[in-house]
Amino acid sequence: MAAADTALMETLSGDVFPPAGVAVVVFDVVGTLVTPSPSVAVAYQQAALRHGLPVDTALIQQRFKAAWRRQEAIDAAAVPAFATSRGREAERWRAIVDDVFEGAAPAGAIFADLWEHFGLVEAWQPLAHGSDLVRRALDAGVTVALASNFDERLLAIAERLEPLSWVPHVFASSEIGWRKPAPEFFRWVEQRLGCGPDEVLLVGDDPELDIAAARRAGWRSLGVSGH
DSSP states (O other), X not given: OOHHHHHHHHTTTSSOSSOTTOOEXXXXXXXXXXXXXXXXXXXXXXXXXXXXXXXOHHHHHHHHHHHHHHHHHXXXXXXXXXXXXXXXXXXXXHHHHHHHTTTOTTHHHHHHHHHHHTTSGGGEEEOHHHHHHHHHHXXXXXXXXXXXXXXXXXXXXXXXXXXXXXXXXXXXXXXXXXXXXXXXXXXXXXXXXXXXXXXXXXXXXXXXXXXXXXXXXXXXXXXXXXX
């Protein structure tokens, strides 16, 4: 780990957060500030059972990971890469659900149930370390924003779920038109917040989509555990 990376990681337990020179802290959402409750595998299993389709959670988890990677590869190969929209986000989740249940007859109805479920505040549980970092950033007086590869459902959730509701700026990929790790995602956020890349710290849990992508965009980044 490079010295600069070590310094950033130490801010989790140290006295200084955000680090010196940071004027804007941008938080990823899922895995950083909140986590699904129940888990994705359990939520998928429960939705399937409501439609008479019993599937083991371990198998769901395995298929979900493969389906997620497949959709990431499709977005990466698109021209332009990682461009998105409300329609594309719904399409990718429909395809993921279809892959998880291998095109079983009730997959369409299961997708509708899951789309509604993950749009509910009750489907998400705040993560204590994320809440602490949001509070510290707000107390420091810097600009604080959420920027997520979520779709428009995030906007309603963020109004009612702490710590998301504490944050004045909420950006979802479906509204931006780009998904992380597209550089356009980061440029769009900078434009909306009126800042330069050297002023921004991204806090996230994904080593590639959050940490590496932010650094390629010229931002500082801080990796946190999603657990």
